[in-house]
Amino acid sequence: MRILLLKIMLICAMPLNMLAQDASPAIDGLLAKMNSVQDYSVQALITSDIPMVKILPSNATIYFKQKDKFKIDSKGIAILPKQGFTDIAKMLEDKESYTAMMMGTETIGSTKADIVSIFPISDTSDLVLAKLWIDTARDVVMKSQITTRSSGTVSIVYSYGNQVKWGLPDKMIFTVDVKKFKIPKGVATDINKTRTPDPNKPASKTGEVKIELSNYKVNLGIKDQVFSKK
Amino acid sequence: MSDKMIEVRNLAKSFGSFEAVKDVSFTVNRGDVFGFLGPNGAGKSTTIRCILSLIAPDKGEIFLFGKSMAGHRAEILKKVGSIIEKPDFYKYLSAERNLEIFARISGVHSSKKEIRAMLDFVGLAGRERDKVSGFSHGMKQRLGIAQTLLHNPDLIILDEPTTGLDPQGIIDIRNLILRLQSEQNKTVLLSSHQLSEIEIIANRMVIINQGRSVIEGEVAQLLNAEELIVNIEVDQPDKALSAITLNFPDVRVHEVDGSRIQIITDKSRIPELTVTLTNQHIGIYAIESKRKLEDYFIKIVSN
Amino acid sequence: MLLKSTRNEFIKIAAKPRSYLGLVAVTILVGVILFALKADGMSFISFVTASFEQTLSFEGNILNGNLVAFIVLQMLVIHIPLLVALVTGDLVSGEAAMGTIRMLATKPISRTQLLLSKFLAGGVYTLLIVVWLGLMAVVVGKLLFGSGDLMVLNSDGLVILQEADINWRYIGGFAVAFLAMLTVSSLSITLSCFSENSIGPIVTTMAIITLFIIIGTLDVSIFDSIRPFLFTTHMAAWRSFFEDPLPKDDIIRSVVILLAHNVVLVLVALYTFNKKDITS
Numbered sequence: 001m002r003i004l005l006l007k008i009m010l011i012c013a014m015p016l017n018m019l020a021q022d023a024s025p026a027i028d029g030l031l032a033k034m035n036s037v038q039d040y041s042v043q044a045l046i047t048s049d050i051p052m053v054k055i056l057p058s059n060a061t062i063y064f065k066q067k068d069k070f071k072i073d074s075k076g077i078a079i080l081p082k083q084g085f086t087d088i089a090k091m092l093e094d095k096e097s098y099t100a101m102m103m104g105t106e107t108i109g110s111t112k113a114d115i116v117s118i119f120p121i122s123d124t125s126d127l128v129l130a131k132l133w134i135d136t137a138r139d140v141v142m143k144s145q146i147t148t149r150s151s152g153t154v155s156i157v158y159s160y161g162n163q164v165k166w167g168l169p170d171k172m173i174f175t176v177d178v179k180k181f182k183i184p185k186g187v188a189t190d191i192n193k194t195r196t197p198d199p200n201k202p203a204s205k206t207g208e209v210k211i212e213l214s215n216y217k218v219n220l221g222i223k224d225q226v227f228s229k230k
Numbered sequence: 231m232s233d234k235m236i237e238v239r240n241l242a243k244s245f246g247s248f249e250a251v252k253d254v255s256f257t258v259n260r261g262d263v264f265g266f267l268g269p270n271g272a273g274k275s276t277t278i279r280c281i282l283s284l285i286a287p288d289k290g291e292i293f294l295f296g297k298s299m300a301g302h303r304a305e306i307l308k309k310v311g312s313i314i315e316k317p318d319f320y321k322y323l324s325a326e327r328n329l330e331i332f333a334r335i336s337g338v339h340s341s342k343k344e345i346r347a348m349l350d351f352v353g354l355a356g357r358e359r360d361k362v363s364g365f366s367h368g369m370k371q372r373l374g375i376a377q378t379l380l381h382n383p384d385l386i387i388l389d390e391p392t393t394g395l396d397p398q399g400i401i402d403i404r405n406l407i408l409r410l411q412s413e414q415n416k417t418v419l420l421s422s423h424q425l426s427e428i429e430i431i432a433n434r435m436v437i438i439n440q441g442r443s444v445i446e447g448e449v450a451q452l453l454n455a456e457e458l459i460v461n462i463e464v465d466q467p468d469k470a471l472s473a474i475t476l477n478f479p480d481v482r483v484h485e486v487d488g489s490r491i492q493i494i495t496d497k498s499r500i501p502e503l504t505v506t507l508t509n510q511h512i513g514i515y516a517i518e519s520k521r522k523l524e525d526y527f528i529k530i531v532s533n
Numbered sequence: 534m535l536l537k538s539t540r541n542e543f544i545k546i547a548a549k550p551r552s553y554l555g556l557v558a559v560t561i562l563v564g565v566i567l568f569a570l571k572a573d574g575m576s577f578i579s580f581v582t583a584s585f586e587q588t589l590s591f592e593g594n595i596l597n598g599n600l601v602a603f604i605v606l607q608m609l610v611i612h613i614p615l616l617v618a619l620v621t622g623d624l625v626s627g628e629a630a631m632g633t634i635r636m637l638a639t640k641p642i643s644r645t646q647l648l649l650s651k652f653l654a655g656g657v658y659t660l661l662i663v664v665w666l667g668l669m670a671v672v673v674g675k676l677l678f679g680s681g682d683l684m685v686l687n688s689d690g691l692v693i694l695q696e697a698d699i700n701w702r703y704i705g706g707f708a709v710a711f712l713a714m715l716t717v718s719s720l721s722i723t724l725s726c727f728s729e730n731s732i733g734p735i736v737t738t739m740a741i742i743t744l745f746i747i748i749g750t751l752d753v754s755i756f757d758s759i760r761p762f763l764f765t766t767h768m769a770a771w772r773s774f775f776e777d778p779l780p781k782d783d784i785i786r787s788v789v790i791l792l793a794h795n796v797v798l799v800l801v802a803l804y805t806f807n808k809k810d811i812t813s
Contacts, residue, residue, distance in 0.1 A: 002574075030699070037658075051585065051690070052689065052690030053585070053589075053691045053692060054691065054692045054693065054777050055688055055691075058593075058682075058695075060592065060593075060738075072592045074592045074593040075593070075679065075681075075683055075696075076593050076681060076693075076696055077591060077592070077593040077594075077595055077682040077693050077695070078591075078592045078596075079589050080589065080590050080592060081588065081592075082586075082589060082590045096581055127558040132745070150587060151587055151588045152587075152588060154588070176588045176589065224721065245812075246723065279811070279812070282638075282639045283638070283639075284635055284810070284811040285640055285810040286641065286808070286810065287813065303641070304534075304641040304643065305640075305641070307639065307641035308641040310639070310779070314639070316632070317636070318631055318632030318635070319633065319636075320631070320633060321631070322548050322549060323544075323545070325546055327544065327548075331541045332535045332637075332640065334538075334541055335534065335537055335541065335641070335647075336640050337534075337638045337641050377636070384806045519657075
């Protein structure tokens with residue numbers, strides 16, 4: 001119900017010429033580009049700056065195969081946001097489940113991007129709201145902001161290099177919600193700890209994960225066994 | 231080299247308010263088999279423990295080989311072997327292993343062969359690998375003797391070494407001590423309740439009572455110094471008894487057993503007594519006079 | 534003579550059945566923990582990372598030998614002192630009870646050397662227990678679970694340490710853990726000098742450890758001044774090796790306090806043992 005009210009308010013707030021602009025071409029262009037990639041593998045360097053988590057940059061290999069096979073292979077432990085890799089494509093594919101509206105444009109760097117808001121139709125959907133900044137000239141997402149009930153808001157900023165023709169970024173910066181992070185008592189057994197957290201230090205509400213992607217191998221064929229191996 | 235192997239001077243030791251030793255003094259000379267006597271609770275064990283530095287005395291001085299323990303402890307104890315009360319061993323170890331352990335810290339290197347020879351010497355041949363937990367009291371005593379002798383000490387201190395032994399065992403220990411003294415010139419301090427054993431093997435002794443030295447000296451001299459028990463074996467015991475009673479009213483008749491009459495008298499009366507019996511044509515088969523240590527001991531401690 | 538006496542102590546320790554109790558107990562305890570983690574270790578990890586997993590996903594071999602070894606060490610920190618005290622608490626009082634102390638004390642070895650040899654032997658036994666624990670936890674853990682980065686949960690958050698950066702931390706951690714257990718060994722031997730029965734020093738050692746742990750965990754200001762000096766406060770100092778950045782000052786402080794405890798305990802024991810009248 002709240003979602004419906006929100007939509008109505010946004011529609012009422014929009015200038016008339018905006019209402020006339022359909023977001024479909026932007027989304028269709030985006031989807032076409034995404035679907036042109038049958039499979040890829042890429043080397044990822046993951047750097048995290050998340051409150052209450054200390055981890056050095058780690059390396060991983062990411063595999064993807066249409067429609068929704070996805071795997072991250074890491075020798076060490078890697079921490080990644082739960083959302084952001086295949087969620088946009090999955091979300092956009094099911095056109096019956098959402099309403100997309102053009103909300104204006106924004107210049108990111110030197111690139112002009114159309115802002116598209118995605119509203120789920122169902123009230124029970126995990127998705128609350130998604131916002132995409134789409135470079136329609138290259139049919140790639142420049143920035144996204146996805147709010148879900150389960151994970152809060154995840155913002156992603158994309159940078160592109162050689163693989164822009166496939167719509168594959170060479171850098172993604174995730175900003176995640178961290179206020180739900182808690183340390184379970186009784187498990188952290190640093191007994192007799194004399195240090196206590198600095199009460200004057202403000203607790204950060206967001207954390208950042210930066211993924212640098214390189215050495216893409218696109219549409220070279222990946223066996224299904226890769227996704228089933230432990 | 232000092233001839234005084236042990237010298238104890240005015241030793242005193244209390245445990246709280248209890249005075250275990252008040253004033254004990256004695257000297258043990260080289261080559262002595264020295265009897266250390268006293269009733270239960272007299273302070274014998276406490277004195278021996280003070281000598282061996284198990285207990286620190288409150289007063290007095292102790293010298294072994296002419297030296298004080300302070301500063302010379304290791305040097306002195308290398309030459310001393312001892313058993314205090316009952317010998318205790320590591321029950322979970324074999325006889326051989328026990329001896330090996332004690333030998334190692336006695337300043338000697340004893341090979342397996344030497345250890346086995348020692349076990350053989352004390353009558354434990356073939357038992358070297360057996361755990362001490364399975365040993366009888368007598369076997370542990372023998373093992374204790376082995377432990378005492380393994381490093382060839384000059385001075386041996388034995389506290390009740392024959393306790394719990396059978397008669398043969400007692401004889402064996404007695405003979406061993408005599409051999410150690412005569413053949414190897416070892417000095418032995420022997421504390422025992424077996425007064426008959428002390429009487430046989432000790433040449434010098436001290437008697438202590440209630441924490442104090444009472445008397446010290448040559449065993450023979452001390453026993454012969456006072457009244458004697460005289461056994462007279464005669465052919466006419468009734469006639470002899472009458473003659474003694476009539477002519478020697480100061481002589482006490484202790485016992486009459488067949489042809490043997492036992493009397494208590496001063497040593498000086500014996501020649502006269504012999505002449506009297508002979509003059510009355512009483513045939514004398516034997517006259518034996520001695521002072522029993524047991525009697526002497528009881529007299530001393532009860533005074 | 535000190536080394537000869539120490540050799541004797543090794544022989545005695547090796548011959549006593551209770552000496553193997555510690556090793557067997559460690560083997561069984563670690564075995565049970567490894568089995569449980571192999572059966573359902575991921576549930577344990579999920580419990581720890583639950584609140585993070587709403588937003589983040591953890592990729593890679595999390596339940597690996599390094600983490601398993603860490604969990605084993607955390608769980609056994611209270612049990613190892615008992616296994617150590619069981620043997621070391623008996624080293625002097627056991628001899629008094631058996632009567633062998635008077636046999637030893639009449640030998641040409643000073644009481645100081647005799648007692649120091651017991652401390653040395655007790656220390657080596659403690660080292661054996663700690664090394665065995667390490668082998669079981671780290672080596673067997675890695676054989677069963679493989680290797681990988683280590684995820685440690687502290688009171689201020691998760692720390693993920695890279696695999697190549699872990700081995701030296703375990704070595705340092707075990708060294709400090711050994712020092713902590715050596716303090717337990719020294720305490721029990723010292724208490725053993727005051728007793729003539731085997732069980733008293735062992736029970737008293739555990740009672741002291743329990744009492745100090747309670748004082749350490751009670752959030753009461755009256756104990757604030759003594760808490761940093763209790764040796765039990767530093768028994769978990771090995772965990773400091775798994776923090777990033779490494780709290781060097783904390784580690785050094787713990788090492789100094791534990792060493793000081795050992796020195797004081799040895800001196801008290803030497804004084805008592807040298808002055809003691811051996812009447813047993």
